[in-house]
Amino acid sequence: MPALRVTDLVKTYGDKRAVDGLSLLVPAGSMYGLVGPNGAGKTTTLSMVTGLLRPDSGTVEVLGHDVWSDPVAAKSLIGVLPDGLHVFDRLSGRELIRYVALLRGLDRRVAEARAEELLSALGLADDAELLVCDYSAGMTKKIGLACALVHAPRLLILDEPFESVDPVSGDMIRQILKAFVSSGGTVLLSSHVMEIVEALCDSLAIVLHGRVLAAGTLGDVRQGDSLTERFLDLVGARHLESESLAWLHSS
C-alpha cells in the first residue's frame, strides 16, 4: 500500500486553476521530493493533502484512509510542517511542542519526555524557554519539525523544510529525516532547490501549473542529466538576451 495516493486533485481560484488534475503516488518508505518553480501549486497541493484546504475535486488517501472522509484516522498518521503559516508563537519552544503533543492525545508524561528529546536532538535545548516569536527563521523551522514529529507519524509532509535554514541546522534536519525513513517512515517534502532534492530524495515529481510533468525514482526522472538541467528542460527555461538590462553594466 502506498503511503500517499493523490488522485485527480483540482483547486481553482477564480479563473486560475492552481492545481489542475494532479495525481501522485508516494511509496511507503521513500523520501519523496515535490519540485517546481514558484507558483507551480506545490503549497496548494500540500495544503489539500494535509486537510488544511478543501479541494474542488479529487481524493487524498494516507495509508488507506481518506483525508476528507476519514480525517481523524488520516491526520493521526501524518506530521505536518506547512510553509507560510504561523505557529502559536507566544508560547516558548517547549510549551509549543507540549501543546501539540497534548492536542495529539499523548499522555502528559510522554509529551514532556518527547519534548525534551526533540529539543536536544534539534539543538534547541538552550532556547527552550524563549518565546517562539523571538526565534530566528531557522529555529522556527526546527521547532515546527519537532511539532510534526512529536506523535511519531508514519508520513511526514514538509513544505520547504530547508528554506532559510543555516547549513548546520540543515544538516541536522537531513540526518533526522534519513533516520526517520530508514526506520520505516515516509517523507514528502517540497522544494524549489534542485540540489537539495537531488542529494536527499530517492523519488520525486516535477510540478508545473498544477500538473505533474514527470514523476518516478530519481534515476527515471533525471535520464542521465543533472536534475537541474532536466528540470529547466521540462519547465522550458528562458535565456536572458545579451542586450537587455544593458544599463546595469557599470563599466
Place this chain on the structure above:
Amino acid sequence: MVALLVGLRFRLLRRSLAGPSRHRVAVAAVAIVSLLFTAPVCLVLLVLGGTDLVMARAVTVLIGFSLMLAWVWLPLVLTGTDDALSPGRFALLPLSAFRLLPGLYVAGLIGLGSALSILVALCSVVGWTRSVPTFIAAVVGALLGVLTATLIPHVLTTAFAGALGSRRFRDLTGLAVVGFAVGITIVMQLASSAISHTDGPEAVMAALDHAATVLSWTPFGAAWVLPADVAQGNMAAALGHAALAVGTLAALVVGWWAALRRALTTPLEVPDVVVRVTRESAIDRWFSGSTTAVIAGRLLRYYRRDPRRLLSVFSMMLAPVLVGVSVAGVNAAGGRAGGISLLLVAPFLGLLLGPTLAFDISYDDSALWTHLTTSVKGWEDRLGRLVGFSTIALPIVALVLLMGVLSTGSENLLPFGAATIAVTGASLGVGSHLGSIIQVPVPPPGSNPFGKGSGGGPLSIVVSLLTVVLALLVAAPALAVAALSYSYRWAVYATMPIALITAAAVIVWGVVIGGRRLDRRWPEVLREVTYTG
C-alpha cells in the same frame, strides 16, 4: 505627498467595499447606527441659539468633551484591526516624518468618524450664531476642537505601533486606559450628581453649569466653551480657554511628530528584552487533562503574552477601578452611594465578554492550522476558549458585583447576582456561536510592514453589537424575573434558577452548535482568520 496618501486611502477604502458583501453590510450598519446616535446630538446643538445661555454652554461643553473621549476610545477598541497607513509601512522609503505628517493627517480624515465630528462641530457653530463675536469664537473653537479630536487617534496609534509587541506596550496601554477611565469617571460623577438633584430644574441646571465649568478647564473641554465665554463677555476666561486649547493641539502635534519619527526609524519591533518563561508553571499542571483543558491553558498564557488579548484584559480591569473611584468619590463628598449605576456595572461588564470571546479565534491567525491537523473537535475549541477566558474574566465580574452590592445594600445581591449570571452566560454563549460563524482577519502584532490592511474594523463593530443585542434578547426573561423579585415573593425564589438555566442553556448551545459549525468548515475558517499580509 498629501494627494498621494489621500489617493491611497481612497483606493483602500474602495477595495474594502469591493470585498465580501458582508463587509459592505457591516460598513452600512455602522454608518446607520452612528448616524442614529449623531442626529439627536446635532439637533440639540442646532436649537441652542434659542435657549438660555447657561444651558447652551453646559450642553456644548458636555457634547464636545464626549466627542474627544470617543476619539480616545475608538483606537483602543479598534487597535490593530486596520493598519493600512500605519507608519511602519513607510520606514523603507526616504521620507521624513515632517513630510509624511500632513498627508497622513488628511488621509486619516477620510472616514465616518471624522465626517460625523465635523458635522457636530458645524452644528455647534450654527447654534452659536447669536452675534458676530460668538460666531467667530464658535468657528475658532470648533476648528480647534475638531483638529484636536482627529489628532488623538494618530498620536495613540502611532505610539502603539512603535510599542505593539514590546514590553512597553503594556505601560502605554495601561496609561491610555487609565486616562480614559479618569475622563469617563469625571463625566459619570458630574452626570450622576446632576441627576440626583431632586430639588427641581434649577438645581439640575446649577449642577450642569458646575460640570461645564470643571470640564472647560480640561484639555478636552477648553475649545468648546469659547463661544460661551465670548457671549458672557468673560474675555479673561476666553483667553485662558483658548490658550489651553491651542496648547493641547500643539502638544498633540509635537507628540505625534516625535512618535512618528521613532516609528519610522524603528519599524520592525525588536524585543527590548528577550523573556525566558519558567520551565514549568501551574498552568502545565492544572490544564493538561483533556484537549479542552490544554486549549484553555494556552489561552491563559496568551492573555498575558499577546498584546491584543492583554488589551482586552486591561479594559475589563477598568470596571472595578471605575466602581472604586465612584464609591470613593461619593463617600468623600459625604454622601452615601445608593445609585443603581454602580450595580449595573457587573451585568454590563458580563455583557461585554461575548464579543471578546467571539474574536478570540481570529486572533490566532493562521496558527489555527495546528487545531486542524491535530483533529481538535469544534466543541473542544469552543469550550477551551470559553474556559480559558472565563478563568480571567469571571473573577473580575464577581469582584465588580461584590463591590456594587457592598456599597448599596445586601438586598441587591440576589436580583443583581442573578441578572449578572444570566447576562454573562448569555453573552459568552452567543459569543461562542458567533465566533464560529464570523471571523475577522486581524494583523498580528509586529506584522510585515508591506502587508495589506484588512479593513476588518466595521465588521468587528457589527459582531460586537450583534453579540450584545442577541445576548440581551436571550437573557430578557431572566432579567425581567430578577426585576420582579423586588416586588413579588415568587420571583425571589424563581430568579436564581432561571438565571442559571438561561446561562447554562446558552453556553451549551454556543459550544455545541458553534462547535458543529466549526467541524463542518474548519478549512474555510482557517482561510478566514489567515491575515494575508
